[in-house]
Structure formats: structure tokens, C-alpha cells
Amino acid sequence: MKKITWALVATVVTLVISAGFAQASTKEEVQKRGALQCGVSTGLPGFSIADEKGAWAGIDVDVCKAIAAATLGDATKIKFVPLNAKERFTALQSGEIDALVRGTTWTLTRDSSLGLNFTGVNYYDGQGFMVSKKLGVKSALELNGAAVCIQSGTTTELNLADYFKENNMEYKAVVFDTHDATAAAFDNGRCDVLTSDQSQVYGLRTHLKDPEGAVVLPEVISKEPLGPVVRQGDDAWFNIVKWTLNAMIEAEEYGVTSANVDEMKANSNSPAVRRLLGLEGIGGKGLGLNDDWAYQIIKQVGNYGEIFERNVGAGSPLKIARGLNALWSKGGIMYAPPVR
Numbered sequence: 001m002k003k004i005t006w007a008l009v010a011t012v013v014t015l016v017i018s019a020g021f022a023q024a025s026t027k028e029e030v031q032k033r034g035a036l037q038c039g040v041s042t043g044l045p046g047f048s049i050a051d052e053k054g055a056w057a058g059i060d061v062d063v064c065k066a067i068a069a070a071t072l073g074d075a076t077k078i079k080f081v082p083l084n085a086k087e088r089f090t091a092l093q094s095g096e097i098d099a100l101v102r103g104t105t106w107t108l109t110r111d112s113s114l115g116l117n118f119t120g121v122n123y124y125d126g127q128g129f130m131v132s133k134k135l136g137v138k139s140a141l142e143l144n145g146a147a148v149c150i151q152s153g154t155t156t157e158l159n160l161a162d163y164f165k166e167n168n169m170e171y172k173a174v175v176f177d178t179h180d181a182t183a184a185a186f187d188n189g190r191c192d193v194l195t196s197d198q199s200q201v202y203g204l205r206t207h208l209k210d211p212e213g214a215v216v217l218p219e220v221i222s223k224e225p226l227g228p229v230v231r232q233g234d235d236a237w238f239n240i241v242k243w244t245l246n247a248m249i250e251a252e253e254y255g256v257t258s259a260n261v262d263e264m265k266a267n268s269n270s271p272a273v274r275r276l277l278g279l280e281g282i283g284g285k286g287l288g289l290n291d292d293w294a295y296q297i298i299k300q301v302g303n304y305g306e307i308f309e310r311n312v313g314a315g316s317p318l319k320i321a322r323g324l325n326a327l328w329s330k331g332g333i334m335y336a337p338p339v340r
Contacts, residue, residue, distance in 0.1 A: 025234060025237075026098055026230070026231070026234045026236075026237035027071060027236055027237050027240060027288060029098070030071055030072065030098055031071065031072065034072065034077060035068075035072075035077045035078060035079050036064065036067055036068040036071065036072065036077065036078045036079070036098055036099070037078075037079045037081055037096070037097045037098050038064035038067070038068075038078055038079070038080055038081065038097060038098065038099050038100075038101055039081045039083045039088055039091050039092060039096075039097040039099065039100040039101065039102055040056065040058075040060055040061060040064065040080050040081065040082055040083070040101060040102050041060070041082065041083070041084075041102050041103060041179060042082040042083065042084055042178045042179065042180065043082070043178075043179060043180055044058070044103065044179050044200055044203050044204070045058075045203035045204070045206050045207065045317070045318065046058055046059060046199065046202075046203045046311050046312040046316060046317075046318045046320075047059055047060045047061075047102075047103055047123075047199070047200070047203065047311070047312070048060040048061045048080075048082075048101075048102065048103075050080070050082075056080045057311070058311050059122065059123060059307050059308060059311040059312055060101040060102060060103065060122070061080070061101075062301050062302070062307040062311065063101045063122050063228055063244070063245065063248075063307075064078055064080065064099065064101050065078060065300065065301045066244045066245075066247075066248060066297045066300075066301045067099060067228075067240070067241055067244050069293075069296040069297045069299075069300045069301055070240060070243075070244045070247075070287075070289055070293040070294070070296060070297050071240060071289065071293075073290065073292075073296050074300075075296075075297075075300040075301050081096065081097050083097075083100075083102060084151075084153070084177045084178050085151055085152060085153035085154050085177070086152065086153040086177060088100055088102055088104065089110075089114055089116065092116060092229060092230070092231060093114070093115055093116070093231065095231075098230075098237070099228055099229070099230055099241055100116075100228065100229040100230075101122070101228045101229075103123070103125075103197060103200065103226050104118075104226060104227070104229055105125075105154075105155045105197075105224045105225060105226060106118040106121065106225045106226070106227055107155060110229075115231060115232045115233075116229050116230070116231060116232060117229065117230050117231070117232050117238050118227050118228070118229055119227060119228045119229065119230060119238060119241040119242040119245060120227050120228065120242055120245045120246065120336075121225040121226065121227040121334075122226060122227050122228065122245055122304075123199065123226045123227075123312075123325060124223075124224075124225055124226075124323075124324040124325050124332075124333060124334075125197040125198060125199050125200075125224035125225070125226055126197070126198055126220035126221070126222050126223060126224050127155075127156055127159050127160075127195060127196065127197055127198065127220065127221050127222040127224060128195070128196070128197070128198030128201050128216055128217065128219065128220055128221075129143070129193050129194070129195050129201070129216070129217040129219065130186070130193065130194045130195075130201045130204070130205060130214050130215065130216050130217070131143075131192060131193050131194075131214065131215060131217060132192070132213060132214055132215075133212075133213055133214065133215050134213070135192060137217065138217070139217060139218070139219065140163070140217050140219040140221070141167060141169075141219075143164075143169065143171065143192070143193055144169040144170060144171075145169075145170055145171070145172075146171050146172070146191075146192040146193050147171070147172045147174055147190070147191040147192050147193070148160060148171050148172065148173055148174065148191055148192070148193045148194070148195055149174045149176065149182050149183075149185045149186045149190065149191035149193065149194045149195070150173055150174065150175055150176070150182065150194075150195055150196070151175070151176055151177070151178065151179060151182050151196060152175045152176065152177055153177075154196075155222070155224065156195060156196055156197070157173070157175075159221055159222040160173070160195055163221045171193075174190055174191045179196070179200065179204060180207075182194060182196070182204070183204040183207055183208065186204075186208070186214075187208050187209055197224050197226070198216065198220055199312060199318070199320060201216055202216060202318050202320060203312075203318055206317050206318065227245070228241050228245065236287070236288060239286070239287055240287050240288075240289065243287060243339070244297060245304075245336070246336035246337060246339065247276065247293075247294040247297055247298070247336075247339060248297060248298070248301070248302075248303050248304040248307070249303075249304045249327070249334055249335070249336035250272075250276055250294075250336050250338070250339050251276060251294070251297075251298045251303035251304070252303040252304045252305040252306075252327060253327055253329065253336070254270065254272055254273050254276065256273060256276065256277070256298055256303060257298070257302065257303055257306060258298055258299055258300070258301070258302040258303070258306060261277070261295060261298045261299050262299070264277065265277045265279065265295060272338070272339075272340070275339055275340050276294050276339045277292070277294060277295045277298075278290075278291035278292045278293065278294060278295060281339075281340055282340075294339065304334065305327075308322065308325060
């Protein structure tokens with residue numbers, strides 16, 4: 001009995017020690033390397049896409065930059081790793097990347113069986129459909145027998161099957177590995193319909209030969225909460241990525257922007273703002289970061305409202321309304337726990 005007890009104690013101690021090493025490993029590795037390795041899409045307007053000079057931009061890219069600003073104090077110290085849907089989870093599980101910010105839907109299966117943790121939601125989306133105006137289709141319920149272009153390895157495939165089954169319709173799936181290939185196939189008439197997250201559909205439409213010749217149908221057939229993902233077993237890193245996103249949302253709620261953050265840091269009497277900027281309260285101690293971790297995010301990248309507007313909102317070619325992605329105080333569901 002005593003041997004069994006000591007064996008159990010030894011096992012628990014080993015697990016605790018192992019967990020301790022694991023908790024520190026990703027942040028230490030990133031800081032030792034001097035750069036964050038962030039997994040993004042292979043190219044999706046508004047979310048993560050590289051220009052002809054290799055400069056990446058998008059709402060997912062900005063979340064990567066915010067993680068680097070919090071951890072390294074420099075939003076430019078990133079290696080972007082473009083991944084298709086099939087590659088993304090393996091890249092994170094194997095340690096090829098430190099975080100995955102690639103329009104990935106938070107689901108029970110992914111959260112509970114892949115050894116991964118979702119850290120929050122940086123975009124509330126839903127699956128939509130795009131068709132050529134020439135077809136004269138006004139509703140997704142008119143798509144019986146259609147050929148549908150779709151990206152493999154996504155929740156989109158499963159939602160599509162459920163929707164057509166529920167509505168007693170048939171379809172032919174035309175499957176591709178990347179967003180670009182899917183959009184090119186639609187553009188070249190290989191399918192009648194392209195389906196993906198609705199924000200992605202709007203983004204892909206901007207790259208068609210004739211964007212005005214395609215229309216996005218009104219139906220949204222699923223919930224697609226998209227957010228950053230990290231490996232399980234590293235709670236310290238999980239907290240850093242989670243609170244990076246929370247800090248951006250909090251900053252918008254308190255009106256702290258990249259333009260006024262210095263003035264707010266110097267003159268604000270708001271306890272909430274002073275805690276966010278590391279002037280009062282716990283600062284960066286709980287995260288193992290400098291006290292100005294959130295200040296660096298806001299100064300170098302901006303608050304959540306800023307990154308939304310310039311990448312997918314009114315200041316972008318996509319011009320997507322905030323909708324569910326508005327703050328909870330402005331009719332949306334974007335909400336962050338208090339930084340205190």
C-alpha cells in the first residue's frame with residue numbers, strides 16, 4: 001500500500017514538474033528566438049494576405065502582431081507561416097508555429113480531441129454562399145443539384161452536408177485545398193456556388209475577374225466563432241494569447257486607441273484605463289510580461305475596433321458591418337473580462 005502511495009505521489013510530482021516546464025516553454029522559446037512564429041492562411045483578403053513585397057496584412061495578422069508586441073515589445077518580430085486548412089493543426093501540434101490565427105472555428109471536437117486550446121474569438125462569422133448573378137438565384141434554397149466549390153478540411157464541408165440534407169436537396173462538392181484555388185475554380189465556371197465563412201466569401205469576391213457579377217446570398221447557415229489557437233499543456237502561453245485579445249477589446253471599450261494611448265497614459269484618471277496600461281494593479285506579473293504589455297499592443301497595433309475597421313470594416317474594400325462583432329455595449333456580442 002505504501003509503495004502504491006509513494007508511486008502515486010511520484011507520478012503527481014512528475015506531472016506537476018512537467019507542467020511547470022511546459023507552462024514556460026513557448027514564451028521562453030519565442031523570447032529566446034526573438035520572433036513569434038504565427039500560422040495564418042495562404043491568402044485571404046481582410047484576414048491574412050501578403051502583398052507583392054511579402055508584407056502581410058489583415059485582422060488575423062494584426063492579432064499575430066499584438067501577440068508579438070505583448071511578448072517581445074515589437075509587433076514586427078514575426079515569421080508568418082502560411083498554412084492551408086489541412087496543414088494548420090499539425091503545424092501547431094508539432095511546434096512549427098507558436099500560435100494559429102487563421103479563421104479557425106471553435107468547435108467541441110477541435111477543442112477536446114486535438115490537444116489544442118482556443119483562446120477566444122476575434123471574429124464572429126457564419127457560413128454563406130456566393131453565386132453568379134447570371135443564374136438569377138435569390139436564395140440558397142434554390143440550389144438543389146448545384147456544383148459547390150469548397151475548401152477541404154473545414155467545418156464548411158460538414159455544414160454544407162447538413163444544410164442540404166435538412167432541406168432535401170442534392171449537390172456535387174468540388175473540393176480544393178486553398179482559398180485561392182477555390183475562388184479560381186468558381187471564377188472559371190467549374191461550379192455554380194462557392195461556400196465558406198461569409199466574411200471569406202466577401203473577401204474572395206474582391207479577387208474575382210468581375211466582382212460585381214457575383215452576389216452573396218442572404219442565408220447564413222452556421223455559427224463560426226473564429227479565434228486564435230495554441231497547444232494544450234502550456235497555460236502561461238495560453239494566458240498571454242488570451243489576454244492579448246482581451247486587452248484589444250478592453251481598449252476599444254475604454255476609448256484607448258493607437259492615436260491617444262500616450263495621452264491617456266499620461267493624463268487619464270480612469271482606474272480601468274490605468275490598470276490596462278500597467279500604471280496600477282497587477283501589471284504584467286500574472287502573465288510574466290512587462291507591465292506595459294497592453295500599452296505596446298495598443299500603441300503598435302491598435303484596439304479591436306481599429307483593426308476591424310481597417311481590415312474588414314468601413315475603411316477596407318470589404319466594408320463589412322460590425323454586426324455581432326460590435327462591442328456588447330453597442331449591440332454586438334464582443335466582450336472581454338476585466339483587466340484587473
